[in-house]
Amino acid sequence: MTDAPAADLSLTPRQKIFEGGFPYWHEVVLALLLAALMAVAGYLDPRFVQPSRQLMLSTHVWELALLALPMTFIIVTGGIDLSVGSMIALSGVVLGLSHEAGMNIWLCCALAILTGTAAGALNGVFVSFVRVHPLIVTLATLSAYRGIAEGISSGRPLSGFPENFAWLGRGDIAGVPVAAIIFVVAAIVAGVVLWKTPFGRSLYAMGYNETATRFSGIRTRKIKFILYAMSGVAAAVAAILLVGRRNTAKADIGAQMELDVITAVVLGGTSIFGGRGRILGTVLGVLLIHETKEFVSWYFQNDPLIPLVVGALLIVAVLINSALTPRGRE
Amino acid sequence: KKQSTSSSAGKKITVAMLPKKKGIPYFTTCAAGAEEAAKELGNVELIYDGPIDGSPEKAASMIEKWMLQGVDVIAVSPNDPKVLGPAMKKAQDSGIKVITWDADGDPGTRSFFVNQATAQDIGFALVDALAADIATAAGKTAPPDAEGEVAIVTATLTAANQNAWMEHMKARLASNYPKLKLVEVKPCNEDQKLAFQVTQDLMNAYPNLKGVFAISSAAFPGSAEAIKQAGKGGKVQVTGLSTPNEMKKYVEEGTVKSVILWNTNDLGYLTIQTANALANGTLKPGDTKLTAGRLGEKEVRGDNVLLGKILVFTKENIGQFNF
C-alpha cells in the first residue's frame, strides 16, 4: 500500500490522470441527445437529415464553431471572453473600410486579422498583466470594441467585395465549405494541444490553481495573454468568413455571438470554474445546439420557440450529466 | 425534391413571408392581412416567420432554409438589403419566386416589390408632418416657417431602413425647412424605456427643443410618454410610424398630433395576392395592373406593386382605424 500498485499506473492516458473513472460521460450524453434529435427529425421530415441539406444548413455555424475553440481554452483556465462578438464586428468593419479605401482585398484581410489580434491582445494585457478579472475586462471591451466599430463606420453597411473573396465564406472544395475545412483543421490542432501537450496540461492546472501553477515555473501570465490574443485571431477569421458569406461588413455583425459560443462550450462540458473541458465536448456542444436550432426552425417555423428549446436543452443536458457523475469532493 | 412551380390557377402553393422583426404589432397586423388573403385564395399555404431580434443574419438563414424546403414564393421585408441580398439571389437562382414587401431590396434579388412607400416617401412624410405640427403649435400657418431644434430617436445605429429614411429626412430638412435644426440622433436599441429616458434627457439638455422624430416602433410610445410626463405635450411635438391602436391614446389626448403609416392590414393582404398571382403566372413583368381581391385593381408601376398613399392619422381620423 505504501507505493502505488502497477495496475493503476497502467491506466494513465491523460483523462485518467485527471478525473479517474470513466471520463467521457458528458460526451456520451451529448452524442445520445444528438442521435435522438436526428432520429426524431428524420422521422418527422426525412428531407431535413439529407446530407446535402445538412451541409447547406451548416453554412453559418462554422464561425461560431471556430470561436468555440479558443473559448474552450480560455474557460478551461477559468477565464472568459465576452468580447468575441464585438471583435468580429471590429475586424469586419476594418476589413470593409480598408477595402472601401481601395486596398487590395487580401491586404484588407491581413489588416482585419491584425485588428482582431490587437483587440484580443489588449484583453490579454488587462487580464494577465493589469490583473483585472477577465469578466470585467471583456464586459468593458464588449461595448468598447463594438462601439469603435460603430464609430469608424458610423453604422454604414460596407459591401461590394470581389467574388474571389466571397469564395472564402460561400465557396466549397469538393462540396465541403471552405469554412468547414478551416474549422476541422483548427479543431484537430486544438484538440491535440489541449490533450497531449505541456501547454494543454498547464491550462488545466491553471484552471484549478493558478498560483501553484506559477510556482511550478509555468508562465501563467504569458499563457493567458496568448489565449486572449488567440481568441482575437479567431474572431478576425470568423469575421472574414462572415463578411465573405453575406458580402457585407457592418458594425452589428456577430452581435450576441458571445452568448451562443459560451453556451456551446459549457454545454460541451467545459467547467466554467476552470480545470475541466475537452475539445471533443465543445464540438459536440456546437453540433447539438446547431441541429436543435435548425430543426425547431425547420419544423415549427416559429422563431420564439428556438430560444425556449435551446435554453431548456442547456439546463437539462447539464442536469443529466451532473446526475450521472458522482458528487465531487470540493 | 421541391415540387415544380410551373403552375395553373388554384394550384396549391406555399408562400413564406419574412418580416423584419417578428413580434411587433406592425408586422403582426401585416400578418393578419396576409392570413386573410391566404384564406380567401384557399390554395395558398402561408408560412409567417422571422427573427424576433430582427437580426439580418438570422433572416438570411431563414431564406436559405425555405429555399431548401422548396417553397414556391418567398416574400421578404429586408431588414438589411445588403445582408439579405446574397441569400435572396441564391433562392431566385434555385427557381423560387422572390418578392419584397414593406421595404425594398436590390432589384436584382427580387422580381416585384409590394410598395406601400419608398424610403424617400417615408422620410419626407415624417419631416413634413412634424414641421406642420411645429408650425401650427407656434401659431404659424406655413410649415416652412417652422423653426427650432429637432432630434431623432432611431432604432439602432446600424438599422438599415432607419438609416435610409434619415438620409432623406436630412435632405428634406435642409431643402424645405431651413429653420429646423437637427441637434441629435440617438438610438433606443428597440427599447421603449431607453427611448423614454433619451427623450427626457434631450428635453433637459436642449431647453428649446421643438420636436422629436421617433422613428422606431419602440421609440414612438417611449418618446411620447416622456413628453407627456414632462408636461410638454403640445410644446414639444413628436411623430413617427406606428399602427393606430398603439398610439391612439396619445393622439386623442393631444401629446401626438400626427402618426404616419399606411394600412398594414392591406399591405399584408396585397403581398399574398401578389405572391399568388406571380406563382400562377397571372402577374408577369411588364403588367401594369393587378386584381387583388377586396382591394380591387392595384396599379403596377415597373416592378412595383403600389398599395396607395401614406396615411397620416390625426385626432380627427384615428378613431376610424382599428389595427
Place this chain on the structure above:
Amino acid sequence: MTTLARTESPGIAILGLLKQLARQREWSVAALIALTIVIVAIVNRDFLSLDVARNILVAAAPAAIVGCGLTFVIVTGEIDISVGSLMGLCAVAMGQLASPSYANLPVPAAIGLMLLLATSVGFLNGLLVTVGRVPSIIVTLGMLTALRGATELLMNGRWITDLSPGLRFFGTGTFLRVPISLWTTGVVVMASIVLARDTPLGRRIYAVGSSPSAARLAGLSPNRIKLFAFTLTGFLVGVATLVSVPQLSTIESGIGAGFELVVVTAVVVGGTSISGGKGAIIGTLLGVILLGMVRTVLIFLKLGPAATYWERAIQGGFILLAVLIDHLSRPRGRGEEEHA
C-alpha cells in the same frame, strides 16, 4: 466589506461607511462620478438640475434594486444572468394579468402573482444550482434564453397598451414629491446593507463565498444560503419590474433585454469580487449610478449627431477607466496572488 467589522456598533454606521469608502473600490467609483459631474457641469450648467438628477436616479432604480440581490449571489461565488429575461417575463405576466383585454384581475392580485412568479423563478434557479449541482452560469444562461422565448410566445406579437391607472401609479406616482421607485430603491438598499453587515445571515453569505469548505466545517449549509440569495434576487426582479415597467404606457416583449449586462457590470465595477467572498452594496449602488450617468452625460455634452456613433465605445472605455483607477490605486502585496 469585512473592514466594517471595525465599527464596533452599527450605531456609528456612517463612520464605517466613510472608512469603507476610503478603503475600497467604491472610492475610485465615487471619485469618478464626482469628477464626471464637475466636468459636465462646467460644459453645461443645465446638468445641475433636480430634474436631471431625478431622471438619472429613476432610470438607475431597477438596476440598483436587482443589483442588491445580485451582489449577494455573486458574493456567494455564484452568478445570475437571467434577471433581464425574468424582468421581461414578469412585465408581460403583470400586464396580461391586469389588462382588461386579457385576464383582467384586480391590480393587487396581478402584482401578487407577478411577485410570486419572480420569486419562484429565482427559487428554481437556486434549486438547479444547489440540488441540481448545475453551475449557476449555465442555469441562468439557459433561463436568459428560455424565458425570453417564453415571453415572446406569451405576447404573440401584440403589445399591452391598456394598463390600468392603479398599475401605472407604481411607475409614475410620487410620495412627498419623490417617485415611488426611488422610495423602493432606498428601502431595498438600506435593508440590504443591514443584512450584509449586521446580521448573522449576512456574514454567512460572505463566509460561504469566501470558502465553501470552511463553511461546511463551521456547520453552515452553503446550499441553503445560496438558495436564499437566488430567491431574493428573483423577488427583487419582481419588485424592480413593479416600479419601473408601469412608468411607460405600453408593455412589449422586449422589456429587460440586456438588463443583465447592465446589472452585472455595475456590480463588478462596484468592487464585488466575481470569485466570491468580497463585495459591498454601496459599491453596487455607485456602480449603477456611474454606468447610468454615461448616457445622460453624453447628451449634455452636446456633441451632436456625429458623436452618437461613439457612444458605446465611450461607455466601454468608462468601465475600463473605473477598473483601472482602482487597480492603480491599490497596493499589491503577498496573498494578492489571484484576481481582484
Place this chain on the structure above:
Amino acid sequence: MPDALEQIFIEVRDISKAYGGVQALSGVSMTIVPGEVHALCGENGAGKSTLIKVLSGSVTPDAGAVLVNRTPLRVGDVAASERAGIAVIHQESVAFPHLSAFDNIFVGREPRKLGGLMLDRARMCRETRALLERLGEADAFDPAAPVGGLSVAQRQMVGMARALSHDCRLLIMDEPTASLSERETRVLFNLIRQLKQSGVSILYVSHRLDEVFALSDRVTVFRDGKFVATHVTREIDKEKLIQLMVGRELISTDARLSDTSFSRGVHPARPPLLEVRNLTRASAFRDVSFDVRAGEIVGVAGLVGAGRSEVARVIFGVDRADSGEVIVDGKRLAGGSVREAIEREVALVPEDRQHLGLVLQLAVAANLTLAKLNSLTTLGLISSRKERALVAELMKSLHVKAASPAVAAQTLSGGNQQKLVVGKWLASRPRVLILDEPTRGVDVAAKADVHRLVRELADQGMATLLISSDLPEVLAMSDRILVMRGGRIAGELSRDEATQEKVLALAIPGGSETAGAGAAA
C-alpha cells in the same frame, strides 16, 4: 493524570470510513476521559484526521458510533458535535480568507442581539481580544483585517481562537504546532495545561513525538486505519511508540539524523552557489545577506513572522525585492520571475502546500510532473510512458500513500500531500533548493525519508536552504544556522556551537529565555 479512568467522557465504537478504494478507518475504537490530554499518533494516512472529522461531524462514518457520556452522538452533524462540546482545530487552516478574525471566529455561532436578528459586534470584539490575549497574540495582527493576509501561523492562531470561543469539553488539535515555532508552541502548551486543569479533555495529534511525551497522559496509535494500541504515556518510550506506529523496527529520527550528521566532516570550502546580498523587502525583511555553498545545508530558524518565508519567496522570484541582489552560481538574478529562478535551477518547496504547493484537484501524477513537463515530451507531446516511469519512481522513493497516481491530490492525507510537494521539486534535481517548512505534518518515517533525500542531494553538491520551525530538525540537519528576528538576520551559528537555547536567545526579541518546548519533557 485523572485517577478515574472509568468515568468515560467520549467513546468511539468500531468507526469505519472508506473513501472510494481507500479504507481510511476500519473499525477503530477508543475512549477519552475528562481532563486528560490524549495523544493520537500514526503515520501519514493512518486515519487520524479522518477520525477527527468524524468526531467533529464533518464526515459521516460508514459504520460505528460515537458516544458522549454514554449517549450516542448524531454523527455527520457539525452542529450536534458542537452542542456536545467538541471543538476542533483542523490540520489544514480552514479560515475564510476574505473575512476578519472576528467573523472567522464566530461565524456559525454569532453572538446576537435584538431578538437574534442582529450581530452583537461589541461582544464579538470583546471576546476576540480576550481570546487572543490567552493565545499571546493580542497585538500580533489586526483582528479586523481579512485573515487572507496573515501568515500560516497567524491563521492557525485564529483557528485556535475559534475553537476556544465556545467553551468546549473536548478540544481536538490536529497537528497544531506543525507551522508554529517555539514561542507560539510554548504559549499553546501552557494553554493546554490550563484547559486540562479546568477539566477539558484534549485530543492531540502530532508527529512531533517530544510534544507527545511532554504533554499527553495517554497515547493511542493508529496504523493504516486500524487501532493498534492505547498506552499510558509514562509507561512507554519513544522507540516503542515509533515501533507501534510503523509496525517495524526503526531507530528514532533524531538518532538516525545525528548519525548521518556526525558522519559528515567539515567539507572542503566549495564555491557559494547561492549568494544573497543586502536583500530588502520593506513589508517583511531588511538587508538580509548570506550565502550557501554547494553541498551545504543552511538552516534558517526564527519565530513566526520573522520574515523567513518572505526571503524564500523573493529568492524564488515570487515577490520582488525593494533592493539588494540574489546571485546564483556567480550570475545575478533579475528577480521577480519564478521561471527565471527555475531555469537557473533554483527550487522552492513552499510553506503553504494547499495553495502554493499543489493543484489539489489534479491527479497525484500530474502534480508530481507539473514542474518538469517539458522534459517528458516526445515531439512536443507528453509521453505517458516517461511520465508513468517518473511518477512510479517518485512515489516509491517517498513512500507516497495513495490509492493510485490517478486520484486527485486532495484525497491524500496531509503528510502525503507534503511528500508530493517535496517530491515534485526533488524530481527536478535543483542546484539550489529552498525548503520552507518541508516536513510540516510529516510522520517520523517519512520525515526521515525526506531528510535522507535532501542529505543525499546535498552530498551530490546541491545548496540547500532549510527554513523550519521544527528546531530539532534545523539543529540536526544544518551545517550552519541563520537566525532571523523581526525581518533581520539576528545571528549565525555553526553546527557545533548551535543549541536550542542559543538559537532561541537570538530569535526572541530582547529575550534570552531557555528551555524549548521539546526539552520541557
